[in-house]
Amino acid sequence: DAGITQSPRHKVTETGTPVTLRCHQTENHRYMYWYRQDPGHGLRLIHYSYGVKDTDKGEVSDGYSVSRSKTEDFLLTLESATSSQTSVYFCAIRTDYNSPLHFGNGTRLTVT
């Protein structure tokens, strides 16, 4: 157990509403990541963080924003959810750039 908690585990929301997903870690890892996993596309990086208030975009960042105000929390926000954002979202953590990635259990988001 890498000490990662994602919340909520499941969410159904309507198109156009804002949604925030939370990733919480208990082991003071420097790096935190948000991925989405979709059939036919595999795992794709949305945003990542390399420290408090330090974030950068991944390959599919359009329509998403992130914030990291504390080491232990990394928030992913969909400002105005669309059906194309229906997916399973995974948070991952990493101690440093030479250490393994560890994943949370995921959040299944459905946008109707």
Next chain:
Amino acid sequence: KQEVTQIPAALSVPEGENLVLNCSFTDSAIYNLQWFRQDPGKGLTSLLLIQSSQREQTSGRLNASLDKSSGRSTLYIAASQPGDSATYLCASLRLNTNAGKSTFGDGTTLTVKP
């Protein structure tokens, strides 16, 4: 741009068989290579990490190798069991101070038949 390919997409074997899963990548210069398993509806569980300077790593019945010159990694599973049934993914993890870039293969779905 790094590309990671896993072939075959699916594999079915009888229990007890030894098997090899393949992962190929296009840019080997500054990457670690990590293997995961994913059970249906679950997150990814880390199996083995091979650092860029290493050739292989072992954990129990699992052995992962890395050949940067050929752009290949293999995951060897000895004496397969039905509980090994899952999707296995490999990922290349970039080594730099921001450590942002990682590229995943699409996975090999393994079924071990009793």
